Amino acid sequence: MARSSEFDLIRDCFSTGYPAASDLLLGIGDDCSLITPPADMELAQSIDTQVAGVHFPADAPPGLIAGRALRCATSDLAAMGAVPQGFHLALTLNNSEDWFLRDLAAGLRLTANTLNMPLLGGDTTYGEHLTITIAVQGWLPRGLGLRRDAARPGQDIWLTGKVGGAALILDDVLRDPTRDDQDTAPYYHPRVHLSFGHLLLSLATAAIDISDGLIQDTRHIANASGVVMNLDAEKIPTAVNGEHPRWHECLTGGDDYQLLFTAPADARERIEACALTAGLRECRIVGNVTAGDADVCVHKNNELLVFSKEGYTHFRS
Amino acid sequence: MARSSEFDLIRDCFSTGYPAASDLLLGIGDDCSLITPPADMELAQSIDTQVAGVHFPADAPPGLIAGRALRCATSDLAAMGAVPQGFHLALTLNNSEDWFLRDLAAGLRLTANTLNMPLLGGDTTYGEHLTITIAVQGWLPRGLGLRRDAARPGQDIWLTGKVGGAALILDDVLRDPTRDDQDTAPYYHPRVHLSFGHLLLSLATAAIDISDGLIQDTRHIANASGVVMNLDAEKIPTAVNGEHPRWHECLTGGDDYQLLFTAPADARERIEACALTAGLRECRIVGNVTAGDADVCVHKNNELLVFSKEGYTHFRS
Numbered sequence: 001m002a003r004s005s006e007f008d009l010i011r012d013c014f015s016t017g018y019p020a021a022s023d024l025l026l027g028i029g030d031d032c033s034l035i036t037p038p039a040d041m042e043l044a045q046s047i048d049t050q051v052a053g054v055h056f057p058a059d060a061p062p063g064l065i066a067g068r069a070l071r072c073a074t075s076d077l078a079a080m081g082a083v084p085q086g087f088h089l090a091l092t093l094n095n096s097e098d099w100f101l102r103d104l105a106a107g108l109r110l111t112a113n114t115l116n117m118p119l120l121g122g123d124t125t126y127g128e129h130l131t132i133t134i135a136v137q138g139w140l141p142r143g144l145g146l147r148r149d150a151a152r153p154g155q156d157i158w159l160t161g162k163v164g165g166a167a168l169i170l171d172d173v174l175r176d177p178t179r180d181d182q183d184t185a186p187y188y189h190p191r192v193h194l195s196f197g198h199l200l201l202s203l204a205t206a207a208i209d210i211s212d213g214l215i216q217d218t219r220h221i222a223n224a225s226g227v228v229m230n231l232d233a234e235k236i237p238t239a240v241n242g243e244h245p246r247w248h249e250c251l252t253g254g255d256d257y258q259l260l261f262t263a264p265a266d267a268r269e270r271i272e273a274c275a276l277t278a279g280l281r282e283c284r285i286v287g288n289v290t291a292g293d294a295d296v297c298v299h300k301n302n303e304l305l306v307f308s309k310e311g312y313t314h315f316r317s
Numbered sequence: 318m319a320r321s322s323e324f325d326l327i328r329d330c331f332s333t334g335y336p337a338a339s340d341l342l343l344g345i346g347d348d349c350s351l352i353t354p355p356a357d358m359e360l361a362q363s364i365d366t367q368v369a370g371v372h373f374p375a376d377a378p379p380g381l382i383a384g385r386a387l388r389c390a391t392s393d394l395a396a397m398g399a400v401p402q403g404f405h406l407a408l409t410l411n412n413s414e415d416w417f418l419r420d421l422a423a424g425l426r427l428t429a430n431t432l433n434m435p436l437l438g439g440d441t442t443y444g445e446h447l448t449i450t451i452a453v454q455g456w457l458p459r460g461l462g463l464r465r466d467a468a469r470p471g472q473d474i475w476l477t478g479k480v481g482g483a484a485l486i487l488d489d490v491l492r493d494p495t496r497d498d499q500d501t502a503p504y505y506h507p508r509v510h511l512s513f514g515h516l517l518l519s520l521a522t523a524a525i526d527i528s529d530g531l532i533q534d535t536r537h538i539a540n541a542s543g544v545v546m547n548l549d550a551e552k553i554p555t556a557v558n559g560e561h562p563r564w565h566e567c568l569t570g571g572d573d574y575q576l577l578f579t580a581p582a583d584a585r586e587r588i589e590a591c592a593l594t595a596g597l598r599e600c601r602i603v604g605n606v607t608a609g610d611a612d613v614c615v616h617k618n619n620e621l622l623v624f625s626k627e628g629y630t631h632f633r634s
Contacts, residue, residue, distance in 0.1 A: 025359060026462070026464060029465070030397070030466075030541070031394075031396040031397050031465070031525060031526060032361035032362055032363045032393050032394065032399065032455075032462075033363070034361055034362075034462055035360050035362075036360075036459070037354035037358070037359075037360055041354070042342060042351050042352065042353055042354075043352050043353075043354055044349035044350070044351055045349055045350050045352075045437065045438065046349045046350070046405075046438065046440075047405040047406070047407045047438060047439060047450070048407070048440050049407040049408075049442045049450065051409055051442055051443075051448075053444075054442065054443060055442070076348040076349050077348075077349065079349075080347070080348050080351075082349065088362060088364040089364070090365070090407070090450045090452075092366055092368055092448065120362065121362065121363065121364065122364060123364050123365050123366050125366045125367075125368055126368075126371060127368040127448065128445070128446060131368075131409065131444065131448055133364070133440075133450040135364055135405055135407075135452040138349075140351065145343070145349075147343060147347055148346070148347050148348070149347075208348060224346065224347070
């Protein structure tokens, strides 16, 4: 494609059809985007990169990948309880063909509208591997954000739903990256618990989204809060039951983006009511917090389980 | 290197030694960073990606590259007149060796301190090509940001300094990417006009930083403002004089990050005083704005120059 029409296509793909941001003064097309912060709010921000061949199959449909990348990034806002404000997109394209750009943009737009995430600005570059970096942001009432360091002994540990669906379907996705059905949905379309996360603001203490594996991510709360996080394996909803040979992968595989959070026992009824309000099918107590050196202890049938690998690591050793 | 020590090294490299942000409530290590916006300010934001082998030599010292990437990204804040607040870093590493990470972090830290840019958060991933995405942000008094759409007929066009230094040294940098001296400084250490940009807030109308070529970037203002931008080639400070065979590359090559801005004639004295205050050696009127269909006209000795290529394009055709 000639350069000018390629630029036009990129502009068309990324300038219209996204949700409108009421606080956006200046969007794509200047040196910076400009927004007006509301009074008395904190700004929660996170940046997330996904690289072809590392975080997703290089031959996967670009629209599915872009939508998934936005979901994964936005999940960090849900884990803080923030109300989404929008995102900036840094896209390194290895393919600038018409169908590729249109498919990528269509998937991104669909997800942006589902999550109500305006596109505020971006940068498009060329490279050998499709790389999608998304910087998300949202607002939080002052001092109420769900941090990792606020779990306290005596509190319950909650989980929003099943874990393991994305990890167990990954081999199938790698074999056929175009497969977009109910089974691959945990991988391509993980639910982002934005409204539930926001409802938890005055109820939960610490929270994290499960992106790298239940045990590994729970350990982040244990370390930040200086507590023992006790998980009762029999209470954790998993994609396959406890006798299945791949059951343990449900606890160590990533990509489900469920919320794990802690809360005092007197918040139980209100949390269950909020889960109903947010339309969650499952939201369960899966363990409790005790005092001690920071650790995660997983029990099954009164035995302590030990995992050689607790989650996804981003580097090769 | 074993995984745990590698994670420790990354944490060490990116968690200490950066400027402190007074408005940062929560930095690296949670799902999101948290900041408190000041009252009555707008938030200016930009995201910028640099890919090894595309935007910089793949075998360049990582510290030089990281510092340069931060300068290039921060330049967008200067072009809006914003006061820097901080940045998020999305780093895709192709090398996790000790010396590589330490050199990269040292260069980034040095530049962050020079520019007073706190590191707010980030994401580190693995990939085949070193890719650095930086999301910068800063504060602007309401309504005063220097946009591209505010140039008006009758106004002067100003330029902060010489153009062409980075473009002309690029071949040398590609031959020896380790060369870090006065000649390669325009490429590796472009000056970011943060304080001058901020001083221009009540004086200039439109502004842009020259990242892709003087003519091409001037055209962005012409298009956004709907005006003719007339450049007088003889008045433009260039790295080589007008008889040099590569002189035209000074007007079309990118990477100098000078500011080009428009201002009414009655602001001339105050602009010159601000340039002195900001320690600029050169800041000159290089043309004027007239009414007409959006265009850039470059004159030299009363002849209209035509350039087959006006600047750097980010895509291969």
